[in-house]
Amino acid sequence: MQNALQKAIGQRIRKLRLEQGLSQEELAARCKCHRTYVGMVERAEKSISVAALSKFAKALKTTMSSMLEGL
Amino acid sequence: MQNALQKAIGQRIRKLRLEQGLSQEELAARCKCHRTYVGMVERAEKSISVAALSKFAKALKTTMSSMLEGL
Secondary structure (H helix, E strand, C coil), X not given: CHHHHHHXXXXXXXXXXXXXXXXXXXHXXXXXXXXXXXXXHHCCCCCCEHHHXXXXXXXXXXXXXXXXXXX | CHHHHHHHHHHHHXXXXXXXXXXXXXXXXXXXXXXXXXXXXXCCCCCCEHHHHHHHHHHCCCCHHHHCCCC
């Protein structure tokens, strides 16, 4: 269940990143986090905090609320 | 910044809990977490994961998206 949630969030982050033509490196730079962290979140290998989600949302020019819509 | 986010989330959880006439104990039981954890989240003493937020949302019969609206 929790894993399904992480997976869905990871897929959404990846989708938004690719739609905006960003590499993992570029997204990481915007989030001030490491590229490997972006990869781990996208592959749902890492549980994400609301604080981190907030950084991803800002970096991807969207809102947390919209990122979690329907989840 | 992150602290303001935690604060806003804690306040929203508390508001929803009180609107539904639940004690911290009752909410904790629904979330399968400890009462002190609920208190810490409500007082923004604890950073919250998306997985934990999902449990709170379910326990409070709302969605994560609605809980984070405007944040």
